[in-house]
Amino acid sequence: MSLLGPAEIRRLAERLAVRPTKRLGQNFVIDGGTVRRIVRVAELRPDDVVIEIGPGLGSLTLALLPEVRGVVAVEIDPVLAAQLPLTVAEHAPELAGRLTVVPADALRVLPGDLPGERPTALVANLPYNVSVPVVLHLLETLPSLRRVLVMVQAEVADRLAAAPGSKTYGIPSLKAAWYADVRRAGPVGRTVFWPVPNVDSGLVAMTRRKPPVTRASREEVFAAVDAAFAQRRKTLRAALASWAGTAAAAEHALRAAGVDPVKRGEQLTIDDFARIAENRM
Ligand code: SAM
Numbered sequence: 001m002s003l004l005g006p007a008e009i010r011r012l013a014e015r016l017a018v019r020p021t022k023r024l025g026q027n028f029v030i031d032g033g034t035v036r037r038i039v040r041v042a043e044l045r046p047d048d049v050v051i052e053i054g055p056g057l058g059s060l061t062l063a064l065l066p067e068v069r070g071v072v073a074v075e076i077d078p079v080l081a082a083q084l085p086l087t088v089a090e091h092a093p094e095l096a097g098r099l100t101v102v103p104a105d106a107l108r109v110l111p112g113d114l115p116g117e118r119p120t121a122l123v124a125n126l127p128y129n130v131s132v133p134v135v136l137h138l139l140e141t142l143p144s145l146r147r148v149l150v151m152v153q154a155e156v157a158d159r160l161a162a163a164p165g166s167k168t169y170g171i172p173s174l175k176a177a178w179y180a181d182v183r184r185a186g187p188v189g190r191t192v193f194w195p196v197p198n199v200d201s202g203l204v205a206m207t208r209r210k211p212p213v214t215r216a217s218r219e220e221v222f223a224a225v226d227a228a229f230a231q232r233r234k235t236l237r238a239a240l241a242s243w244a245g246t247a248a249a250a251e252h253a254l255r256a257a258g259v260d261p262v263k264r265g266e267q268l269t270i271d272d273f274a275r276i277a278e279n280r281m
Pocket residue numbers: 024025026027028029030053054055056057058059060074075076077080104105106107124125126127128130
């Protein structure tokens with residue numbers, strides 16, 4: 001089976017009159033080594049069903065299909081969505097039965113929109129402007145997802161995988177940690193894309209974990225996280241005052257959770273926020 005190289009990508013784009021847009025984060029991978037690396041790092045099993053967001057012209061899809069039972073490819077651009085089965089039929093006809101294309105916005109996709117078996121892994125070169133909300137939305141709506149391997153902007157990879165206390169630690173790190181253990185899985189240069197983006201990229205790997213044990217709902221915990229980081233420089237006692245009602249109520253929730261009220265949000269784990277949320281009066 002042949003992967004898509006630079007000449008093939010350009011030819012396809014020209015034939016389809018595709019002009020890659022920034023709005024849809026359309027930077028296509030033109031390097032076979034990169035898609036093979038993504039598949040290798042994803043550590044897929046033959047019985048995995050992969051959900052791929054933004055398959056584009058099919059670079060990564062073609063590398064995924066031989067490795068797994070099925071690929072459900074969710075693509076917002078109707079021209080690219082319509083072309084993908086044809087590209088697969090041409091390059092890997094024996095694997096065409098493993099592909100399902102869902103022409104949809106990944107931010108709105110629900111389990112009922114996905115035919116066939118529930119996906120067990122998310123593997124994608126994500127559209128960079130919506131990468132964090134897409135990952136969080138899919139982890140929330142598809143509990144069958146056990147593993148994630150995504151390519152995102154390098155800065156976003158740092159944020160997602162950051163540990164408490166680091167400069168890049170914040171809302172994406174905490175919300176991702178609700179669902180998964182997250183780690184950086186390697187850098188990616190700019191020249192593997194067409195068009196070449198003006199940012200570096202990085203791989204992020206996630207393994208689903210059990211969410212923190214708490215009487216608060218996920219929404220309540222995330223509301224506490226959002227409040228703490230809306231005023232990042234303030235102490236938690238001050239930053240959580242309007243979330244809790246008053247500064248005294250915030251202090252009560254923090255102390256009941258065993259958290260020093262003069263700390264800042266960037267010093268806490270998602271488990272700390274889960275305890276704070278359940279102690280809000
Ligand atoms: N996977 C391809 C590759 O590696 O060459 C393309 C990756 S490109 C960075 C992102 C892709 O996501 C584009 O094909 C774009 O049309 C698609 N896309 C953008 N926003 C989307 C959304 N909200 N839902 C689904 N697909 C989206």
